Amino acid sequence: MAINPVIWNGIISIYIIIYCISNFKLMQEVFVYIIVAAAIVFLIRKFFFSSKKSSGCNPDCNC
Template sequence: MACTSIGGYGYIGICICINFFSKPKLMQEIITYTIVFLAVVFLIRKFFVTSKNDKNCNKGCNCG
């Protein structure tokens, strides 16, 4: 009896997953927002986060 209920829940989970991925507009929005989020994170890290100086750079070399 427990095996049947686990199989039933697995089937419901598969149906929900297939139903979720069968909506192209929803998936397109999720992919778009993910790409926008990653682009914003990249730009924030590139321009606003200070990087550490190179270990090979001396303080008097005007390299940074």
């Protein structure tokens, strides 16, 4: 008994489309995690590791 190749190709095509969409969603999640991690690192560096700039001015001189 032969299987209709149109149906067989249709099933394979549907599987490939679903696989690519799920892979695309996974890549979106990875990008979001990277962006969130970069934002957290930026905020930690900004607030906890303040730069020690000494330009020889007093804080009152408006330099």
